[in-house]
Amino acid sequence: MIRYFATCAPGLEPVLADELRADTIGAADVEPGSSGVAFTGDRDTGYRANLWLRTAIRVLAELDRAPVDGPEALYDWARGLPWERWMTVDQTLSVDARVWDSAITHSRYAAFRIKDAICDRFRDRCGDRPDVDVADAHLPLFLYVYENRATLYRDLSGQTLHKRGYRSAMHKSSLNECVAAGIVLMSGFDGTQDFADPMCGSGTIPIEAALIAQRRAPGLFRKTPFPFERWPDFDRRAWGEIRAAAKAEARPLGCRIAANERHPGAASLARRDVAAAGLGDVVTIAQGDAETWEPPFVPQWVVTNPPWGERLSDASEASWRTLGGFLKARCGGAQAWLLSGNAELTQFLRMKATRRIPIRIGKFDCRLIRYDVRARAPGEAPPPRAADRDPWHRHR
Template sequence: MNQRRYFATGHKGLEQVLAAELRAPEIGATEVRSGSSGTWFSGGRDAGYRACLWLRSGIRVLEEIARGPASSPEELYEWAMTLDWSAWLTVKQTFSIEARVWDSQITHSKYAALRIKDALCDSFRRRCGSRPDVDTERADLPLFLYIYRDEAILYRDLAGTTLHKRGYRDALHKSSLNEALAAGILLQAAYDGRVAFADPMCGAGTFAIEAALIAARRAPGLLRQRFPFESWPDFDRQLWKDCRGRAYGMARYEVPKAIMANDRHSGALALAAKDAAAAGVGEYIRFSEAEVGAFAPEEPLGLVCVNPPWGKRLSGPDVKTAWRDLGRFLRERCAGANVSVLTGNRDLVGELGLVPAEMRPLRTGKVECWVVRFRNIS
């Protein structure tokens, strides 16, 4: 099978987690190399399909389809006119184009995207008298252009809608945690389902749902109804069927250890339980309603992951009190556990009354955060 070159994007700070996922047998990528906010890898067409199925911390899976000169908008257009666009798109399909430029004579990313769009449309008009339409929401062929200095790299996006949108969440939760970020933090803590897990302030339940998907070996991509590549001219239907079949065959229908999710708000718990059921893991999560100080785990915990309020995310006079209550819970009821606390405000960490083993920076969107880790709480 012909080797292809891919780039998987993810959250800045979780690049090594993403690389480990790509190397794992479920995906089996080769030539894995981490970069800024993402990871390059190689493999056949099946590697791209499996990445869409199995990546938990990834956001996009981009396949490189062309490289060319881009010292000016004119040169970019002329190069794009030489491409055989019919290999990737039919005239009756739709496309979108997003661009990023870096240290380039072409200084505006939207103008770079426009020149690629113009070339694509002009090429189709010359060949068949009409052109594909643009669809910025659900394009059949989502394209991504990256220009660094005088070189352009054109990718096609296998996932389209970002991978963190698993498909199990249909309601907007206030301050809900990004699914890929939650899964990345769990994997960073080496969670594999073999220790009891709890989120004592679960809110929308993202940590617990992603933990259950990991523990049950459920490929998150199986929750998606459709990927753009399923309509591409070179789509291999049998290969995709085989990849999905192997993913279904690896799933567990019970989890080794308990997964617990607690919150003080009944409304948030109801939505979390609904989403867990939609993800097919509702039966594996034990939901409870209590203040964090009153939450009593049913068995000794091996890992706690929690995203408590931290001012920028949620404001109010009770934020410090919530952190102190969380710290008391960790000290009194989590003996021997490892803990990962996500926060965008390092000043609150001292309220826990614990000494961190490490603080790892990461970024979600434009927000700088930290994962504060505590080991073997005593």
């Protein structure tokens, strides 16, 4: 039984825990913590977690834990561990460390002592020592020390899991893929509701929504190998079977997904990434102002990340006003989930929120806010939007 820890953005722990409990991963003892979720399982559970998790940044597998009352105790403990089971001397390693409220006070020094212990052990046993590679180590390690209790992990993910492999370039305000998937999952979207994002930027939200709806494993896109594929105890056959099973899980889209973006460059980026994700036939990206966008169906589910001032300073108010108009005119009866990092802006929607979920994105305290759009009575005309009232509006 291996003890694991999957890390995530603060606020995403409950959805990450749900992902871990799902049949596709089947983790046990799932316990949401702070910025991550602990779980247990066998080696294959770790492989499945890396392939399937949409909201995690990385997956760590515990190697050992021990009380350490100072740098020398840390060194002695690490030197006594069977490193030759976890790497060969011609492979590279890296050590990242976080130290809190302990006799050891410097994270970097703690990482150095671990690295020295491993190198000294190899030198004693085979006359040579492994090299360090901070960028792409065969064995990336993570040390966590809290109140003089140390836990050492090996990092199964290496390059963070948000780098799915379908993205060609970052839009200046692109949402991290893990956060995009997290807010779609938190909204309760289950892949059956017709889905829209009227301000989609580079398309991260509709792409992640489509991958969820199609039950496609995000790790299948990854272009670089996972670190564990180079470890001495790697089970190639099990990994092949897990990947084949993941491919077999994919199913056709059971809903419609449409998105829109005003900025031509972002819209073409979104179209490129939609195509790279193999979604060109099922996700449509329109280019224009949401004010005039007519989705090809009445959306039942809206998830969007409008500009919120901190990152895009111009005209955020106008965007939120437009969004309110769009929801009322085109999305009667829909559930709308909006991500905002600025509490001031939501007033411009002129709608009443029914739920607010805190989520931290980088240094921003954000909220995922739910609005229930009033359904129109049969025959009731949609409320006029600025574009309908003023024919010149379209030409501004």
